[in-house]
Amino acid sequence: MEIAQIHALFLACKSVSTDTRKITHNSMFFALKGDNFNGNTYAKQALESGASYAIVDEAEFNISDKTILVADVLETLQTLASFHRSYLKLPIIALTGSNGKTTTKELINAVLRQKYNTSATIGNLNNHIGVPLTLLSMNEATEIGIVEMGANHKKEIEFLCHIAKPDFGYITNFGKAHLEGFGSIEGVIEAKSEMYNFLIAHDNTIFVNANDSIQTEKTKDAKRFTFGNSKSKSDVGIDFLNAQPFVSCKIETIEVTSQLIGDYNFNNIAAAIAIGNYFKVENTAIKTAIEQYTPTNNRSQIIKKGSNNIILDAYNANPTSMRAALLNFEKQIGQKTAILGDMFELGTSAKAEHQNIADLALNSKIDRVILVGENFYNVEINAEHITKYKTYSDLEKSFDISEIENQTLLIKGSRGMALERILN
Structure with a gap:
């Protein structure tokens, strides 16, 4: 047939x-x-x-x-999804990157939904099956489609672009993720840039964070729409105000205070603001969308449990996101405990990258650090305030989590560690 x-x-x-x-x-x-x-x-x-x-x-x-x-x-x-995408003839925004894909996608969707009937990737269904399912969920009532694309090997983003045929694209960042498949940070940049290659070849528009020198260089000859601070020469000026306790920023005269923690979330918010601006969403509507967005699915969630405030960021982890989370966490006030789980898919870099994070935790202003997983268990570190457990089961058997009171906790690790179990 x-x-x-x-x-x-x-x-x-x-x-x-x-x-x-x-x-x-x-x-x-x-x-x-x-x-x-x-x-x-x-x-x-x-x-x-x-x-x-x-x-x-x-x-x-x-x-x-x-x-x-x-x-x-x-x-x-996959062929049906691509056929359906062409049949609908609607604008498709694609995004990828090492960190922040799903949060950025949710923010973009929240902003554009203020004016348009949008359809976006559910959760992180962003692979060779998830992207087709996302496209097939769109219908003639959909005005803008938002498609998240993930990859752990080269040529995957290229393949997904040929299915989705995006009209617009955004790369959140280039970080140390999936090094086992990409080989190096240079491999990450090459693989993620497959989206740029597709968009440039089809003379389509790229949204670019002007503060990212690598991305501005890679897109210098492309059709692009840029965002940066208000003093820059970007198409949209967005000023970072602060990240304590929540990230806030300013576009023109309007201040926006999100429900997201960590200054690393500023770029995610700024991208959503810029894309909303491109699609003529009013700034007041953008403010409403950003301020009403609440993180879910173990991504930068703020949870109150007893006397403790918990930052649950246990959906995924890589060296770049782990470093950003720790640097942000040490800025929190009061007593702080970080519970960190292994980072997966790092290949031959695993030993060195786990040691780097352990050293960062050692030298940070964090009162107590608990490392969980075989990789973290094997790091060379000796400090009274740092404890290592080889498995989650060992942590469960040997550590009484209820002894932590009146503290702020960071819980972060790769999906396979399932550290959200600590909440129970």
Whole structure:
């Protein structure tokens, strides 16, 4: 069956599904495969649960006129998403970067939603499956689409751009993330810049933080819209005011106070303000959107537990974001305890990068530091106020978290550490 025919059937459906546990009525089920599962075996169940069609790629599961046999289910999902994106002809904003992608995407969505009917990546569904699902969630009522793109190897951003065909793009930063796949910070810059390459090749617009010398240099010959402080020559001037306790800034005469902590969040907020400005959202509406946005999903959340204030930033971690979090945390007033979990996907750099963070914690104005995970356990450090645990289980068995009272806590680590368990 041709992709145009599949698209016609898709338009008659209400949604797309890849999980029979979450089947909705009149959806189109894609029988994806993984290392430990074969979605083809669930096609019949998907139809019985309410799906209108099931896309399969193994002939034995092509059991009725409701199953559609294709050469490869994943490729069909990606091709359908790209076809649908072209069919809708709506402007797409893509963003990537080492840190702050999801927070920036949520802020951009909050700002643009003040004027437009937007559709954005849910959570961090930003890979070769998530991007197609995001595009397929858009419809004729969508006025602007916002697509987050993640990668841990070169050529992934390039591939995702060819699916989403963005009209606009923004890279939050270049940091030490996924070094195992990228090899080095130079590899990170090369891989993330694949978005620039696509946008420049198609004469599309790039949003650029003028305070980032690497990004300004890489986009000097591109069609771009820049933001920086009010004294710069940027298209939009945004002044950083302070980050205590929450990040605040100023655009023209309007002051904006967010619910985000850490001066590293200023660039995320500034990008959303600049993009809102580009799309003619009024400054007063931008202020409302930024001030009402509340972080969720273990990202810079402020949580009150008993007598303690907790900064929960346990969704992910890499050397760049960990360093920024520690430098911000030591500015907090009162007694401070940092609980830090291992950073993953660092490859041969893991030992050195964990040692660097441990040394930074040692020399910071933080009263107590608890390191959790095999990498942190092996760092060379000896100080009374620093404790190491090889596993989370060791921490749970040996440390009474309830003894911490009247303090501010930072909880940060990679997703695999699941440090949010400490809250319980």
